[in-house]
Amino acid sequence: MGQAKSRRRTCTTPPPRGQEIRGWIDLNLLPQELLVLILSWVPGRTLVTCGRLVCRQWRDLIDGPLLWKLQWERDPLKREALPAALEVARRCPRMEWARVGILQPFGRNLIKNPRGEEQFQHWQVGHGDGMCLGGNTCWISQLIDLVKEGLWEDLLDSFQPDIFISDWWGTHEKCGCTYNIYVLLLAADKNSVIARFVTEMDPTEEWNVPFQQASHVFRQYGPGVRYLRFQHIGNRPGVEHTEAHITNSTVLVKLSQ
Missing domain, CATH: 1.20.1280.50 (Monooxygenase)
Known part of the structure; x- marks a missing residue:
């Protein structure tokens, strides 16, 4: 007599209600x-x-x-x-x-592409090509939505964390260009200016100012701030092109020590 073949029994009908096999864990x-x-x-x-x-x-x-x-x-x-x-x-x-x-809004540079690489991606550039002739002025600007970057209205209005900015500015001796930094804290309409920082150049030394780091802390700026505009403006007295320069632009949000 041969040995009976072993057959695996399969369940073809579902288990009775209340006896379902649970494959999840609470x-x-x-x-x-x-x-x-x-x-x-x-x-x-x-x-x-x-x-x-x-x-x-x-x-x-x-x-x-x-x-x-x-x-x-x-x-x-x-x-x-x-x-x-x-x-x-x-x-x-x-x-x-x-x-x-x-x-992660705290301690992170909120400027995108801070060195102006990637063909000025994330920056608005005057006349659209990085150089301009009109008025012998060229500008490069970036608008930061502080709420979109991770802050919130109550924090900005009631606690007003410090907003630290830094970059480099001065004159370019080889071509006589001057560069200035304009930083504006704006309201929700993106136009109303609540606070500002502008580098100032002595007219008597207009063409003899070496590049230097500028830094500023916006503190106790008042309620209503929602945007920050970071802008470089370059000027040249002649008719030649003025090039736009960016050197590690920085915007950091942190609390006062």
């Missing part, structure tokens, strides 16, 4: 410390766009500091921004952790 049953650790491995944008909608507990965790601290401590690029964010949270009780966690 994460809310985990201790909160473990839940925070698990969620901290989820990409930040996914946490905000999807995770906050799961339940009130997840929303509160994502809106709080613990989860974002874990993410920043793992990422060397974000680790440096953690002290600044903690200082803001200490002074600003209404800290928007999810917003800060994704956009």
